[in-house]
Amino acid sequence: MTIDEALTEIAAVADAVLFEGYLLYPYRASAQKNQIRWQWGVLVPRGHGAQAGEVSSNRTECLLEPRGDDTRVHLRIRFLHLQQRTVLDALGRQVDELDVAGTRHLSWEEGVPRQVDAVLPVAELLTGASVPIRVPGSRTDEHLTHPGGAPAGRLVRTCWPLAGTVAVRAEELPGPYGVLRLRVEVHNDAGCSSEMSRTQALRTSLIGTHTLLAVEPGAFLSLTDPPQWAAPYAAECENLHTWPVLAGPPERSDLLLSSPIILPDHPRLAPESTVELFDGTENDELLTLRTMVLTDAEKAEARATDPRAAAIVDAVGALPAEILERLHGAIRSMGPAGASGFGADGPAAPPPQSVPWWDPDAEDSVDPDTDSVLVSGVPVAKGSSVVLRPGRGCDAQDAFLAGMRATVQAVVHDIDGTVHVAVSLDDDPAADLQISHGRFRYFRPEELEVTP
Structure with missing residues (x-):
């Protein structure tokens, strides 16, 4: 597979990122949630x-590892x-809506994918090195006619010119590893006046x-789970308004996606997802x-709002039952034979079990409010103060919390049989609300540091 094919x-x-929130359900121009669009990576x-x-x-x-002088x-x-x-x-007057032979046409802001x-x-x-971004402006007219051929009106599509620069630089890092820090900065070079509205600014935005x-x-190299030797280098990488992850299948390490949405390494779309719905x-x-x-009238407005909305309505309406059923749930992995209670000769004998501690009516030996766990030899329980030290392979959201102080709410x-410590962030202004709802962040004991 060539590099272009891999990209x-x-x-x-990448398109799931590009079109995240492009047009939200119910996919109609009149919907309140679609009055303010274009939120991600602008x-x-x-x-x-x-x-x-x-x-x-x-x-x-x-972090980049070149393998040869011709990399x-x-x-x-x-x-x-x-x-x-x-x-x-038909008279050339601008209108919000035009009905031609029962088909509605609405004024709207569409999005055209571009790439450099x-x-x-x-x-x-x-x-x-510097790479220019230059996209010229354009204007196209689509003529609308009545069934008899008489002019009914026009759809005028206008794009304003875009100008930007991509600045790329590699820096050799100290040590014997031959690793480089690669920096890619994307700049919008268009200017604007102080009075420019967001609607006007979006016309020349990326x-x-x-x-x-x-x-x-x-x-x-992965920044979320780097090799131990590369961890100090990874910690020094500064990403602004974007999040880089390894891309493609897990066996590849030569592809990277940096997006305005936090993703794990090697992200992929669920195979059950067959329709682009502009959401997770x-x-x-x-x-x-x-x-x-949706009612027929609502579907008609969605189709008139945007060609991509029309595609959603048509695709959903044509989904066969077996595809719709797949959306209800999926098992991503299965244990080895016998792990689910079945052996080669039929049901396996159940393993010896103690009293089910998760049943509060069975025994009261487990209590999140009073249980404790040792952290570096110190008992930690509800009310203890700790510092968060997320470990390797942690979730990207947890990585942002490294070094923050927290209060233990439950063990x-x-x-x-794994122990987890539920905490609330001391500096979170919504901590009281989260606690009242029973919403905490969970860490393993080895990811905590006890504070005096």
Whole structure:
């Protein structure tokens, strides 16, 4: 498989990032939730972000192991380009909606996928390289006619020009490992006036911006679970408004996806997900069922809102029963034969069991409010103060909490006999609300440090 084919292969996951929240259920222009769109990975024109809390650039830093003097980095920057769809009637007047032979046409903001590609020798990156982003403006007219051929109006689609720069630099790191720190910065170079509204700024924004990288020959190192020798290097990588992870199948280490949404290494779409719903795949069944029960009028408005919304309505309506059933749940892994209670000759004899501690009516020897666990030889129980030290392979969300102080709220046991410590963050302004709802963060005892 060529590098270009590999980058294309991981585009399905990248597209889930690109179109996250592009158009939310119920996929209609009139829906309140669709009045403010374009939330993820938006790089606005310079000068606008300072007053709106948005940014005009992002930064990806990752660790790269080149394997040869001819190592090259393949760079692909992807984003959406806002396209304004304006409806004009037969007299050329702008209208919000036009009905032509029973088909509705609405004014709306569409998104056009764009990408910028470059192949950069690592030797050149040691002194820095710059890749321009230049997308020209455009205007197209789609003429609408009545069944008899008389003019009914026009759909005018307008894109404004985009300008940006990708700055790429590699830095040799000290030590015998030959590893490089690779930095990729994407900048929106468009300017704006202080009076520019967000609606106007979006016209020259890079929306849903994310970076795809491939190296040949060479490998990227995971930042969430780096080799022990590379952990200090990984800790020094600074990523701004983006999150890099290894991409492609687990056996590959030459692909990287850096997105504005936190993902695990080697992310993939659930195989049960067959329709792009612009939301997490864990919501597929819910969104599919809700889309199926839209009224005919609601479906007509969704189709008129956006071609991608029309595709959702049509795809959901055509789902066969066996595909719909798959959305209800899936078993990702199975234990070895006999692990589920069945052996080669039929049901296996159940192992000896003690009193089921998870049944509060069976015994009272387990109590999350009073149980304790040893942390570095010190008993820790509800009310203890600790510092969080998430271990290797931890969830990305937990990694952000490293070094934060917390209060133990419970010591709990799972059905495998593993001990977990439930904590609340001391600096969380919503801690009291989370505690009242019984919502905690869970860590293993070895991921905690006792404080005086």
